[in-house]
Amino acid sequence: MRAVRYTAPTEFEVVEIQTPQPAAGQVLIKVIQTGVCGTDLHLHHGDFDAKFPMIPGHEVVGTVAALGEGVTRFSIGEQVTVNPNLPCGLCSYCLSGRVILCENSTGLGSNMPGFFAEYGCVPEQLVFSVEGMGVDTAVFTEPASCAMHGLETLNVRPGSTALVIGAGPTGLLLAQLIASGGATAVTVAGPTPFKLETAKALGATNAVLIDRNDAAGNIEALRAASPSGDGYDIVVEATGATTVGDICVPLTRNGGTVLIYGVTRADEVMTFHPYDVFRREITIKGSFAEMTSFGATIAALRAGRVRTDGIITHRFSLDEYGTALRTLAKDKTAHKVVIVP
Ligand SMILES: [Zn+2]
Ligand SMILES: [Zn+2]
Known part of the structure; x- marks a missing residue:
């Protein structure tokens, strides 16, 4: 062969x-x-x-x-x-x-x-x-299973709002699962217009174009795009860019969760203000690949809860x-x- x-x-x-x-x-x-x-x-x-x-x-x-x-x-x-x-x-x-x-x-x-x-x-x-x-x-099935593990890790509170930063294939799969897992609004942000079109076609509530070269410069626009105007209960870093990781805590509502889902190099560093995490009780979680999510994922793909069209x-x-x-x-x-x- x-x-x-x-x-x-x-x-x-x-x-x-x-x-x-x-x-x-x-x-x-x-x-x-x-x-x-x-x-x-x-x-x-x-x-x-x-x-x-x-x-x-x-x-x-x-x-x-x-x-x-x-x-x-x-x-x-x-x-x-x-x-x-x-x-x-x-x-x-x-x-x-x-x-x-x-x-x-x-x-x-x-x-x-x-x-x-x-x-x-x-x-x-x-x-x-x-x-x-x-x-x-x-x-x-495999990338959707990684997204399914992300959903398991998030433990979405019903009624949450979510922001997924990163409109690559796994970002779009995770955005759909977060919606099916109880979030009422899921915003997808990314630097590529056609990927955001696909995000909308796959059910994203809102799609926001961001400037990859000035991640911090996007905070106000992303916050303004949130349903409550003050950020999101869940913010997912799905790009692997540390500059994007740096804006996740500021975009998270009080008591919310940041999910580190994108892959960085092992030696890279992201920053946050500990007082902000402490005072506003932010949880920062990681989600790595999957081991046991194939069954649930195949069922979700068959049911159309996760779509892959386009x-x-x-x-x-x-x-x-x-x-x-x-x-x-x-x-x-x-x-x-x-x-x-
Ligand atoms: Zn893969
Ligand atoms: Zn082992």
């Missing part, structure tokens, strides 16, 4: 390798398409737990091509997706049922082979049926992987980019 294989950061080639065969308890999946994610840009540079050699790709939809001994829950040809995150099962967090906090978790597409390839072979417990779902929706803008072949990465990083017309092997 053909696959994108890295030997070191930024060093990759499309190579011909042996198609894996499913051992007992494993499922061989023929890839239909795989989403390219902001995380893949971090992995390209060797960040985010990348282990080389590496086959990236963690947002897959495909069909079951072969079943290892003992696998009974799937049939050949069934359309499936894969949870790429595997807890170790042995650390103190796993043993106390908090697998998202696992200290030794592994990830398909970062430190285990992923799906920018024609086939992938995975343990049965990571496979989920998406039979009958459109492939352009099913390919969003988010995919670009499709490339395996051979065009470099172009796909450049498009995601630099092309202002790119929203979701997918690879079709």
Whole structure:
């Protein structure tokens, strides 16, 4: 089979390798398409737990091509997706049922082979049926699951107002889930007009264009756009830009919650005034990926509680992987980019 294989950061080639065969308890999946994610840009540079050699790709939809001994829950040809995150099962967090906090978790597409390839072979417990779902929706199951974990983390108080700063695919998925989770108004802010159009089409109450180069300069306009005029009960940082992180606490209403959802580099710093957090009882939370959200997410996608219409803008072949990465990083017309092997 053909696959994108890295030997070191930024060093990759499309190579011909042996198609894996499913051992007992494993499922061989023929890839239909795989989403390219902001995380893949971090992995390209060797960040985010990348282990080389590496086959990236963690947002897959495909069909079951072969079943290892003992696998009974799937049939050949069934359309499936894969949870790429595997807890170790042995650390103190796993043993106390908090697998998202696992200290030794592994990830398909970062430190285990992923799906920018024609086939992938995975343990049965990571496979989920998406039979009958459109492939352009099913390919969003993993990012929507990360958003579902964000919703679980937020624990939305009914009647809340929310601001999601960042109109990328995961920002728009999370904005929809926050609405379905009890918020009465969800504003999406971003620097790209067409992404905000998509946000509106997917049900955002309000969409506000912000200036990426002057994050602090947007505070007044964003506050004015809130339903109560004084900010939001929930503010989500979904850009990974520290300058955006800096404006989250000032935009949060008393007793509200800031959710750090975008990925920054490990050495970056955001700032807030502790007196403000203390006096106004602001909660700052983080939400990292997901471990156990696929079931709820597939149900939400099937029910139309989360929609994905119009988010995919670009499709490339395996051979065009470099172009796909450049498009995601630099092309202002790119929203979701997918690879079709
Ligand atoms: Zn992703
Ligand atoms: Zn663990």
